[in-house]
Amino acid sequence: MGWLGDRLLARVTSRIGSPTVALWVWHGLALTVLTAIGVGLALTAHDVWEHSLSWLLHADKSRVHAAYAGPQEVHTAWNLALIVLLVLGATGAGSAFTNLRRMRRARAAHRLLSVDTFKVPNRTDMTAAPDAAPVAVVPEPTPMIYCVPGKGSARRIVVTTGARDLLSDDQLEAALEHERAHLTRSHHRTVLIAEVVAAALRLPRMLQHYPQAVRLLVELDADDRAARLHGAHTVASALLDISSAASSDLRVGLAMAGTGTTLRIRRLLDHRHRAPRRAVAAMLLPAAIVFAAAPAIAAAMPVISLVGSAHWPDDESPVVHTGSDDFTHHP
Secondary structure, rough: OOOOOHHHHOOOHHHOOOOOHHHHHHHHHHHHHHHHHHHHHHHHHHHHHHHHHHHHOOOOHHHHHHHHHHOOOOOHHHHHHHHHHHHHHHHHHHHHHHHHHHHHHHHHHHHHOOEOOOOOOOOOOOOOOOOOOEEEEEEOOOEEEEEEOHHHHOOOEEEEEEHHHHOOOOHHHHHHHHHHHHHHHOOHHHHHHHHHHHHHOOOOOOOHHHHHHHHHHHHHHHHHHHHOOOOOOOOHHHHHHHHHOOOOOOOEEEEEOOOHHHHHHHHHHHHHHHOHHHHHHHHHHHHHHHHHHHHHHHHHHHOOOOOOHHOOEEEEEEEEOOOOOEEEOOO
C-alpha cells in the first residue's frame, strides 16, 4: 500500500472536489502505512512484542507466544527488526528538527520587518481584527505575497511593494485572504507532517508523493476560502498576475503563487472542479478510517481474549456457567 496507494492517490488527488477530503484521505493512507510498518516490525521482534503485551495486559507469556507464534520457537535474531523501527523513527525526527529550525529562522528574520497597516479603499484596517495576522510590506520589486507561521505577533503576512503596486484592491484582498487561510488552518503543520513521514520512509521509497500532494491541496483549500469571500475570478486573476513575475529568493513559507499554479487557475475558473463531490467523500473518508485502523485491529485480535490471563489458574481457563453445570473451556 505504501507504494501502490501512494502512486494511485497521487494521480487522482486533483480530481477530488474537496481539498479537505483529499487531505484526510492522504493522512489516512499515511497512518495506515505507518501503523502497518510499526505493527509489522513489532511483531517481527517477537520477544519484545511478547514481553510488552505480557506487561501491559497482564497476559500469560506462554499463551501470548502460542497466539502469535504457535508451538514454534522464534529465534532471537528477529528482534533486530526493532532497530529498523528505531532508524525510521530517528530519520523522521531528524527531518522534523531540520524543518522546525528552518521555520524558526524564517520567523526570526521576518520579526525584524516593520508591520504596515495600509488600508484598502472601502475596507477596514487589515490588522484591526484581533485574530488577523500582521501584514509587513517589503521593498522588493518582484510581486510576491506569502505568510510566515508562528504564534501571536510572530506570524505575519508579507507583501512586497511589487505586489502591492501590481494588484488591484480586490485582488490584494483576495490574496491576503488566501494567506490568512494558510495561517488559520495550520497548513504549515500539515505540510510539515507530510515531509516528516516521507523523509522517514525515503529508504523504502514509500509515500514519496505525499508532501507534493499535500502542498497542492493546502493551496487549493486556501484558494477555495478566498474564492468564497472574494470571487473565484478575482482569486484567479491575482494568482495569474503574481505568477507571471519572475521568482525571487526572498520567498519563505506558503506563497500565493506557489504549487500547481496552472491547475489552480483552471480549477478556479471551472466551477465543476471546485464543486465538492459528496459521494466521493462519503466513500473515501470511511475507507480511510477503516484502512488506518485495520493493522492495529488485526494485531490486537489474538490477544484480546488473553487480557489478565497471567492471573488465571495454571491448569484452567475462565469457567463458563450454564445452568447447574460448570465446565472449563480451553481455548
